[in-house]
Each structure stands twice: as structure tokens, then as C-alpha cells.
Amino acid sequence: MRDLVTRVGAIVRKEALAVIRQPRLLATLILGPFVILALVGFGYQTNIGPLATLVVTDPDSRLGEEVATRIKETGSNIDFRGIEEDADRALDDLRRGRVDIVVTIPPNPVEIVRSGESAVVEVFHNQLDPFEQATVTLLSRTTIDTVNRRILEELVTRGQQESDGYDEILANAGESAGLLRQSIESGDEVATARHRATLARQLQQLKNPTSPTGGLAALEELSGSQQSQISRDIDGLLATLESESIKDDAEAARSIENDLEQLNATIADFQSIPPAVLVSPFDSHAEVIDAIDLEITDFYAPGAMALLLQHLAITFAALSFVRERALGTPELFQVAPIRPVEILVGKYLGFLLISGIVATALTALMFLGFRIPLAGSLLDYVLVLLLLTLVALGIGFVISAAVASDVQAVNVAMIILLLSLFFSGFFISVDRLLPSVQAVSWTLPITHALDSLRDIMFRGSGVDLRTWVALGTGVIATFLISWRLTVRRLAAH
Amino acid sequence: MHVPAETETGIPVFPDVETEGIEASAVDTSAVDNAELTAGIPILSETIEDGTGLIEARRLEKTFPSGDGIRNLNLSVPAGTIFGFIGPSGSGKTTTVKMFTGSVVPTSGRVKVLGQNPTQFSTATRTRIGYMPQLSVLYPGLTIEENLRFLAALYSHRNQASLDRALEFVELDSHRDKRADRISGGMQRRLSLAGALAHDPELMFLDEPTAGIDPVLRRKFWDHFTDLKGDGRTLVVTTQYVGEAAYCDFIGVLADGELLTIETPEGLRRAAYGGDLLDVEFVMRPSSETLDEVVKMLGASSLTKTSTMSVRLVVPDAAIAIPDLGSWSNDREIEIESVEQHVPPFDDVFVEIVERYRSTNGHAESTPGTPDKKGRGE
Numbered sequence: 044m045r046d047l048v049t050r051v052g053a054i055v056r057k058e059a060l061a062v063i064r065q066p067r068l069l070a071t072l073i074l075g076p077f078v079i080l081a082l083v084g085f086g087y088q089t090n091i092g093p094l095a096t097l098v099v100t101d102p103d104s105r106l107g108e109e110v111a112t113r114i115k116e117t118g119s120n121i122d123f124r125g126i127e128e129d130a131d132r133a134l135d136d137l138r139r140g141r142v143d144i145v146v147t148i149p150p151n152p153v154e155i156v157r158s159g160e161s162a163v164v165e166v167f168h169n170q171l172d173p174f175e176q177a178t179v180t181l182l183s184r185t186t187i188d189t190v191n192r193r194i195l196e197e198l199v200t201r202g203q204q205e206s207d208g209y210d211e212i213l214a215n216a217g218e219s220a221g222l223l224r225q226s227i228e229s230g231d232e233v234a235t236a237r238h239r240a241t242l243a244r245q246l247q248q249l250k251n252p253t254s255p256t257g258g259l260a261a262l263e264e265l266s267g268s269q270q271s272q273i274s275r276d277i278d279g280l281l282a283t284l285e286s287e288s289i290k291d292d293a294e295a296a297r298s299i300e301n302d303l304e305q306l307n308a309t310i311a312d313f314q315s316i317p318p319a320v321l322v323s324p325f326d327s328h329a330e331v332i333d334a335i336d337l338e339i340t341d342f343y344a345p346g347a348m349a350l351l352l353q354h355l356a357i358t359f360a361a362l363s364f365v366r367e368r369a370l371g372t373p374e375l376f377q378v379a380p381i382r383p384v385e386i387l388v389g390k391y392l393g394f395l396l397i398s399g400i401v402a403t404a405l406t407a408l409m410f411l412g413f414r415i416p417l418a419g420s421l422l423d424y425v426l427v428l429l430l431l432t433l434v435a436l437g438i439g440f441v442i443s444a445a446v447a448s449d450v451q452a453v454n455v456a457m458i459i460l461l462l463s464l465f466f467s468g469f470f471i472s473v474d475r476l477l478p479s480v481q482a483v484s485w486t487l488p489i490t491h492a493l494d495s496l497r498d499i500m501f502r503g504s505g506v507d508l509r510t511w512v513a514l515g516t517g518v519i520a521t522f523l524i525s526w527r528l529t530v531r532r533l534a535a536h
Numbered sequence: 537m538h539v540p541a542e543t544e545t546g547i548p549v550f551p552d553v554e555t556e557g558i559e560a561s562a563v564d565t566s567a568v569d570n571a572e573l574t575a576g577i578p579i580l581s582e583t584i585e586d587g588t589g590l591i592e593a594r595r596l597e598k599t600f601p602s603g604d605g606i607r608n609l610n611l612s613v614p615a616g617t618i619f620g621f622i623g624p625s626g627s628g629k630t631t632t633v634k635m636f637t638g639s640v641v642p643t644s645g646r647v648k649v650l651g652q653n654p655t656q657f658s659t660a661t662r663t664r665i666g667y668m669p670q671l672s673v674l675y676p677g678l679t680i681e682e683n684l685r686f687l688a689a690l691y692s693h694r695n696q697a698s699l700d701r702a703l704e705f706v707e708l709d710s711h712r713d714k715r716a717d718r719i720s721g722g723m724q725r726r727l728s729l730a731g732a733l734a735h736d737p738e739l740m741f742l743d744e745p746t747a748g749i750d751p752v753l754r755r756k757f758w759d760h761f762t763d764l765k766g767d768g769r770t771l772v773v774t775t776q777y778v779g780e781a782a783y784c785d786f787i788g789v790l791a792d793g794e795l796l797t798i799e800t801p802e803g804l805r806r807a808a809y810g811g812d813l814l815d816v817e818f819v820m821r822p823s824s825e826t827l828d829e830v831v832k833m834l835g836a837s838s839l840t841k842t843s844t845m846s847v848r849l850v851v852p853d854a855a856i857a858i859p860d861l862g863s864w865s866n867d868r869e870i871e872i873e874s875v876e877q878h879v880p881p882f883d884d885v886f887v888e889i890v891e892r893y894r895s896t897n898g899h900a901e902s903t904p905g906t907p908d909k910k911g912r913g914e
Contacts, residue, residue, distance in 0.1 A: 379667075
């Protein structure tokens with residue numbers, strides 16, 4: 044047993060020393076990717092913009108000018124560069140990169156709207172990146188929505204201001220309704236007829252679009268909620284008033300009096316609601332359950348950690364036997380009493396030691412330096428990383444036994460890195476992939492590890508059975524395959 | 537057909553070569569039938585199972601896809617000896633050693649080393665073997681001491697004192713902290729040798745241990761090898777320096793994948809020329825009749841005129857021939873200026889043997905000269 048420990052220990056020590064004595068290799072494999080990811084974390088902006096924006100519109104179009112003004116006031120995402128009359132000149136500015144987007148407003152928007160169609164505002168950009176295209180499209184759509192909403196808000200505000208005259212008219216109408224009721228009750232037909240006419244005139248005044256409250260009618264077309272109800276109420280009152288039976292019906296007159304009081308209360312409600320709420324009565328707020336709030340850099344931290352560790356382990360292991368063959372050491376191993384499994388175990392332990400040191404340093408930096416949250420168990424986190432590292436080492440040893448040169452080994456390691464970047468859920472959620480392609484994702488050990496690490500760190504949950512089985516199977520399978528390949532490689536020929 | 541004679545250790549020596557038709561001017565080496573060389577290759581025991589050698593090989597062959605390899609190798613290496621392999625580049629020295637260490641699987645034939653098939657060595661058997669490959673196998677990022685400790689640990693060896701002794705022996709103890717990639721090629725060879733010796737093996741395979749080593753240290757190495765032999769160790773050594781054959785107990789000459797002969801150093805000289813070489817200088821120019829008489833009287837296998845006054849004779853035994861020639865000179869009143877045995881350098885011996893083999897086998901290669909320094913797959 045002591046002899047066995049001596050032989051395996053020799054391999055462990057040799058591998059550890061060989062790596063430590065190559066500071067450039069360490070720098071390339073560890074510090075390089077880490078610095079890049081840290082820079083991305085620091086420098087990544089979740090909000091796009093501000094986008095330099097040029098608006099093309101007819102200078103004589105008041106609505107066009109109004110829209111341009113609204114775009115200017117949209118927010119920090121838009122850097123308004125002015126109004127341009129000539130669309131070609133504006134597009135030339137866009138091609139030359141002087142502006143980011145060009146917004147063209149149709150020359151006759153009012154006519155288009157009156158014809159019952161939406162006036163289409165075109166937004167031009169010069170982005171090739173599909174993600175940037177989607178972002179610009181979304182931003183332009185949001186901007187136009189905002190402009191539409193602002194216009195509506197202004198109309199509502201104007202309506203509310205104009206409905207201020209309602210108070211007096213309604214008060215007069217209420218008074219007339221009271222006088223009508225009294226004249227009916229006293230049987231004074233002349234007074235009844237006079238008050239009836241007065242009340243009818245006042246109600247018509249409320250409905251008349253040319254009256255001081257004419258904005259109400261316009262609002263009916265736009266928002267159609269409370270205003271429509273008010274209009275229907277007035278129509279009902281007028282119908283009651285015009286009925287011949289009202290001359291002898293004091294109760295009907297009282298009912299009109301009550302309805303007018305209620306109408307007054309409804310108008311008061313309408314005036315008290317902010318225009319923005321009236322225009323957009325519903326808003327949305329999304330919240331994740333069973334997880335902590337994350338910054339974008341938080342979310343990518345476990346992925347970066349897993350990818351770095353996997354790539355490090357695969358590269359070390361992939362180069363390992365290739366380097367041995369280049370040095371000619373298999374010739375010594377074939378003669379010496381050390382067995383292939385002892386060499387393999389020694390290499391596993393040696394690289395695990397190096398990976399463990401690197402992982403500890405990166406973990407400390409992540410949790411203590413960058414304050415990435417850890418909601419779950421540190422032990423679970425460590426165990427998942429341990430299994431991932433062992434699988435990665437196994438994959439690396441299989442590569443090492445299969446390839447003919449260190450260039451091939453590095454190339455295969457890079458392909459696995461790319462595969463992991465795109466299919467592990469690091470950049471693109473696995474759920475966004477076709478089910479058949481998801482099979483590729485779940486074949487990768489890092490997909491299981493990353494999914495589990497995120498759950499541990501951000502949901503505070505433990506490691507599920509699926510992860511244990513997937514990673515455990517990966518560790519055993521890659522060890523057995525690499526063992527067999529190592530035996531074959533070291534066998535006499 | 538010659539039957540190999542056996543030495544006291546049981547190793548057969550190459551038989552004397554009979555030469556018919558002695559010519560006055562020169563010995564026609566091609567007259568020596570190659571069959572005499574190949575057919576005379578000694579087999580140390582009739583059956584490997586019954587062999588007593590530490591290494592026993594019989595009809596051992598290795599054929600590579602290129603067609604090169606080793607053909608019909610038979611030998612036995614007794615314990616406590618130094619067995620040297622000499623041969624030109626590509627002759628099969630390293631392949632032969634690798635078949636003995638288990639790195640190369642023979643295509644046919646049988647071989648046993650320390651009583652086991654090398655490809656099935658047990659762990660215990662492997663610990664009894666030391667191996668120094670032809671090219672230095674060292675980890676460039678490790679220091680000299682770390683490399684040595686690693687090599688020793690492969691054999692489960694942990695004794696620091698023996699590691700220190702090995703470093704001291706190869707004169708690297710004062711450089712122990714230098715990295716292997718920052719030392720000279722000669723120092724790397726010395727370190728490799730220390731790695732093969734550090735665990736004090738019983739049987740050592742040293743593939744060109746003195747390549748790139750300065751003459752003083754080479755001499756020291758061979759002195760140490762001799763000491764190891766004195767301690768009962770067995771060494772199988774390949775070398776590019778033919779002169780080092782003198783340090784070996786037995787020498788196997790390889791050429792083109794065939795073992796041409798196995799001999800003691802002295803026997804090798806005799807095998808090369810068919811006997812001892814005797815240089816005779818006459819006072820007066822000898823006549824043809826006189827020379828014929830000398831040849832018949834001494835039983836010389838050949839005679840070569842080296843000048844008008846002197847000749848070189850190949851005689852069965854110089855120690856007998858010299859006094860016989862003195863007596864004949866007195867009897868016949870023919871004055872002889874000088875008589876002395878010529879001891880050819882091993883380089884010449886080696887060239888003689890290989891050229892003779894190649895000329896009789898129709899090989900196109902010229903004189904082999906010095907074997908390669910870096911040749912692989914030999």
C-alpha cells in the first residue's frame with residue numbers, strides 16, 4: 044500500500060509542480076478568461092442608448108411637430124438630434140453613422156387617422172446584430188406607444204379641464220329639477236312647463252359638443268368609459284323629461300333630481316382620476332417567486348465559474364497524456380512497476396488539486412469580492428463543482444488519449460467550450476431550444492451543473508436527484524473510458 | 537559448419553574462420569562465407585526453459601509495417617555480466633532492448649527476462665529492472681532532483697540517501713536545483729542514467745548511456761558499470777562508441793536487424809579477421825617462396841603485403857606464432873627486422889564485420905562508420 048501511495052503521489056506531485064512552474068499557462072487559462080468575464084460583468088449595460096434620433100416630418104404639419112416633440116420628451120433612451128425635412132438626407136446621416144435611428148412621420152397623419160387607419164411612423168436603423176435589431180425595434184415601438192399615450196393623456200387632461208364647467212350647469216340643472224318637482228307637486232302647470240323647458244335646455248347644453256364642455260364628446264371617442272356612461276345618463280334624463288307623463292309625475296321629477304346629483308358625483312370622480320391612469324388603466328409588474336433579486340452579473344456568475352473550471356480541467360487533462368507522449372515518458376511507464384490506473388488516478392488527483400485551488404480563489408473572489416449572493420448551502424455548491432471538475436477531467440483524459448497532438452487537444456477543448464457556451468444555458472436558456480436540440484444540452488455535464496448551481500445560489504434549493512445521477516454517471520463513465528484508453532496507449536506495441 | 541565453442545561462462549564464442557586459398561597479396565574477405573557468420577550465431581541453450589541466463593531469447597523476431605525489424609535473434613545473457621549491443625544506425629539495437637523491457641511485443645519467437653515474459657512482467661519483477669531510454673525522458677519544468685525523485689518513486693523508491701549517491705555519481709549533486717530544461721544535453725543523459733540506477737536494480741537496460749558524455753565521465757561511467765557487475769548486477773548496454781566494447785563481457789553485433797555475432801571483446805577481433813594479426817618486417821625483400829613457407833609454417837589464413845619488406849599475417853594464435861617465426865628465421869638464416877602482434881581498434885573490427893556481412897548479403901550501404909546518435913526505432 045505504501046508503495047502504491049508512493050507511485051501515485053509521484054504523479055500527483057509531478058503534475059502539480061509542472062503546472063505551478065508554468066505561470067504563463069496559469070495566466071492564460073485562468074486569469075485571461077476571468078479578466079474578460081469580469082470586464083463584461085462590469086461593462087455590460089442592460090439599457091440600450093441613448094440613441095441619436097433624427098425625426099423626418101413636414102414642417103407644416105402641426106401633428107408631425109407634436110409627435111417630434113413627444114419623441115424628444117420620451118426619455119433617456121432617445122438623444123433627440125432635431126427635425127429633418129428631407130428623408131434622404133436623414134437616411135444618409137444614418138448610413139454615415141451620424142445618427143442611430145431615423146423616425147419618419149407621414150406627411151398627412153391627420154387625414155390618415157380621419158380615414159380610420161393608423162398613421163404609420165417608420166423607424167430606420169443600421170444594426171446588423173439581430174439582438175440589437177430586436178432591441179431597437181422594441182425601443183422604437185415603446186417610444187411610439189409612449190407618444191400615443193402622451194397624446195391621449197393630453198386630450199384627457201383637456202377634457203377634464205373643460206368638464207370643470209359641468210359643476211355650474213349641473214348645479215343649475217339640479218336646481219331646475221327641484222323647481223320642476225315643486226311646480227308639479229303644487230299643480231302649477233305654467234311653472235312646470237317653464238322649468239321643464241329650462242331643464243331640457245340645460246341637459247342639451249351638457250350634450251352639445253360646441254358648448255364649453257364639448258371636449259367631453261371628443262373624449263367619448265377616445266376613452267369611451269365614464270364619458271359614455273355620462274352621455275347615456277343624460278340621454279335617459281332627456282327622454283324622461285320629454286315624456287308627457289312627467290307633467291303629473293312628481294316622482295319622475297325627483298328621480299331626475301337624484302340622477303343629476305349622481306351625475307355630478309360621477310363627473311367629480313372623472314375629474315379626480317389622473318389622465319395617465321385613465322389612458323392606461325392597467326400596468327404590469329413581474330416578480331420571480333422563490334428566488335432573490337439578481338443583477339445581470341449575478342446571474343452569469345455561476346455560469347462563468349462553471350465554464351472556467353470545466354475549461355481549465357479539460358485543457359489540463361487533454362494536454363496531459365499528449366505531453367507525456369511528446370516527452371517519451373510512456374516508454375518509462377511501460378517498464379516501471381507503476382500501472383496505468385495509478386498514473387490516471389495520480390493525474391486526476393494532481394489536476395483536482397490545482398483545480399481546487401483555482402476554484403477556491405475564484406469562489407472567494409465571487410462571493411467576497413463581487414458580493415454574488417449564495418442563498419443555499421456552500422457544501423452543495425462545492426460538491427457540484429467537484430463533480431463537474433471530475434467529469435471535465437475525465438473528458439480531458441479521453442481527449443488526450445484520442446488525439447495525436449497538443450494542437451488537436453486544444454482544438455477539441457475549444458469546441459467543447461463553445462458547445463458549453465451555447466448549449467449549457469449560459470447565454471441562451473435551454474428552454475428556448477427545440478426539444479431535439481435540448482437533448483444535446485442535457486448531454487453536457489455542465490448543463491446539469493449550471494442549472495443546479497443557479498438553484499443553489501439564487502433559489503437556496505438543494506441538489507436534485509437528476510443532477511446527482513447525471514454528474515455521477517459522467518464521472519464514472521469518463522473515468523472508465525479514459526482508463527481503458529490509457530491502458531491501450533501504454534500497452535506494448 | 538562450425539560448432540560454436542563455449543567459454544567458461546557458457547557463452548559460445550564465434551568460431552575461427554577457415555580460409556582456403558591463401559593469396560600472397562591480400563585476404564579476400566568476401567571469401568568468408570556469410571553463412572559462416574549467420575549460421576554460427578551462438579545459441580546459449582537449446583531450450584529457453586532450460587536456460588540459466590537472466591535474459592533468454594530464441595528465434596525472436598519483430599517485423600514493423602515498414603518491413604524493418606529484428607530477425608531470428610537468439611541469445612542468452614548470464615547474470616553478473618555486461619552485455620553490449622553494437623550496430624550501425626537502424627540495426628535494431630533499441631528494438632531489441634525494448635523487446636527485453638516489454639515495450640515492444642515480438643512478432644514471433646520467445647523471450648524471457650528474469651524468468652518472465654516481458655510483456656507480462658509482474659510489479660515485483662519490474663522493480664528489479666532499471667531502464668535508461670535512448671533519448672532522455674525528463675520533465676522540463678522539474679528540477680534535476682525532482683526528476684530523479686519522480687523516476688525513483690515510479691519504482692516505489694523513497695531512499696533519499698541513494699538518490700543523493702546517484703546524483704553524486706553522475707556529478708549532478710551541485711546542480712540539483714536546476715530545471716531540466718536549462719541543463720545541457722550531457723547533463724540530461726547523466727540525469728537519465730541516475731534515474732535508471734537510483735532504485736538499485738538487479739538488471740539494467742541502458743540504451744546509449746554514454747552518448748553526449750565527455751570521455752572522462754564516460755570512463756567513470758564504465759568503471760561504475762564494472763563495479764555494478766562486480767556486485768552481481770547485470771547490464772545490457774547499447775553504445776555508439778565501438779571502443780566501449782572493450783568494457784563489455786560479451787558483445788552482440790547487430791546489422792540490418794540481424795545479430796551477426798556474439799563475442800568477447802578479444803574474440804570479436806579474432807572473429808573479424810579470422811585470427812590474430814601479425815606484422816612481420818624482413819631485413820631483405822622476401823621471395824614468394826619464402827612467404828609461402830612462412831604461411832604454411834605458421835598456419836596463417838591470409839597474408840597481406842604491407843610494403844616491399846613487410847607483410848601482415850592472420851595466424852591462429854600470435855603467442856605461438858611469434859616464437860615459431862623466430863626459430864624458423866634462425867634455422868633458415870632469414871633476417872627479420874621486427875615481429876609484433878597488431879591489435880586493431882574496435883572501430884576497425886566493427887567495420888570489418890559489418891562490411892563483410894553486407895558485401896556477402898548484397899547490401900548497398902557503404903561502410904557503416906559510427907552508428908547514429910539520435911536514431912529512433914533501431
